[in-house]
Amino acid sequence: MLDALSLFNQELALLSELIPLWVKLVMVGVVCLALGSYSNSVIFRSPLSALASFERGVVEEYQVPRERCGYLNKWERFSHTGDKRSKCTKCGTKIRLSDNIPLLSYIYLRGSCRSCGERYSPRYVFAEGLFLVVGLASFYWVFGGVFSVDFLVFIGFALTSVFIFFIDLENRVICNSHSVAYQFLFVLFLVLSPVGEFITLDGFVQACSYLVFLHIMVNVPIAKLKGVDSAVGEGDLGLLLIGAALVSMVNNAFPMYELLQVFSVYLILLGVFALACFPFTDTKTGQIPAAPSILLVNATCLIGLLLV
Numbered sequence: 001m002l003d004a005l006s007l008f009n010q011e012l013a014l015l016s017e018l019i020p021l022w023v024k025l026v027m028v029g030v031v032c033l034a035l036g037s038y039s040n041s042v043i044f045r046s047p048l049s050a051l052a053s054f055e056r057g058v059v060e061e062y063q064v065p066r067e068r069c070g071y072l073n074k075w076e077r078f079s080h081t082g083d084k085r086s087k088c089t090k091c092g093t094k095i096r097l098s099d100n101i102p103l104l105s106y107i108y109l110r111g112s113c114r115s116c117g118e119r120y121s122p123r124y125v126f127a128e129g130l131f132l133v134v135g136l137a138s139f140y141w142v143f144g145g146v147f148s149v150d151f152l153v154f155i156g157f158a159l160t161s162v163f164i165f166f167i168d169l170e171n172r173v174i175c176n177s178h179s180v181a182y183q184f185l186f187v188l189f190l191v192l193s194p195v196g197e198f199i200t201l202d203g204f205v206q207a208c209s210y211l212v213f214l215h216i217m218v219n220v221p222i223a224k225l226k227g228v229d230s231a232v233g234e235g236d237l238g239l240l241l242i243g244a245a246l247v248s249m250v251n252n253a254f255p256m257y258e259l260l261q262v263f264s265v266y267l268i269l270l271g272v273f274a275l276a277c278f279p280f281t282d283t284k285t286g287q288i289p290a291a292p293s294i295l296l297v298n299a300t301c302l303i304g305l306l307l308v
């Protein structure tokens, strides 16, 4: 399996040499814009089915009026039909192909629907722009402008991060499939890319123990104070495990620092990013999205390692 991958990698590198850099940058840019646009549809649709089935249970058990079940209504309008074409999230009009061009259509239509004038969230253009920048910058600076399997896996990993980031920010929920993909692609990236050298089992286990300690000492009291069952769900724990792996790798890549120092920096960054996510707290339940801050620190650690 790995032999086949390394053969494929060599072929990609050979192919890369034949194409001028600017053509490769255009190719990466176009693919990243398309993926950014795809991520917007995933961010809108993926959490709907889980949250709609939750609301369906509430409707049956407590006779809650249907019009109060926003996710259930949206799911019925957008998700369960076979038609996957993009529609306006307010009036349901199908969006023309010419109005569905990443970045450009949003700017041209000033972020609103052509039929009903509904303003779309700036997240649409933000996710597309973010993905374009991440794709081009990593291709040029980190992967040296050469196509490789590492780069493809990295793009997949970045894409799942974008899904989880925005879905948690908007709905305070993490889809299991995204969480599994995030962890799987991270491990695959470790196997394929040179940064994998920095991981050791000892360091990882040690970092994990700090993490569990932190979870119990910090998040449990916070959850108690807010009167909710838990502040960090199992989806967040999966993301934190990748964080522990990254902390141990940063510790090995920079031998002058102690594990505890690296971990402290990780936590300080986590706190700063978590404060930035405060405005996205659910006013009804008091739930703060935890995944975006964890993903941001994880990305910071990974970029640091890739640039060593």
Ligand SMILES: [Zn+2]
Pocket: 088, 089, 090, 091, 092, 093, 113, 114, 115, 116, 117, 118
């Ligand atoms: Zn509309």
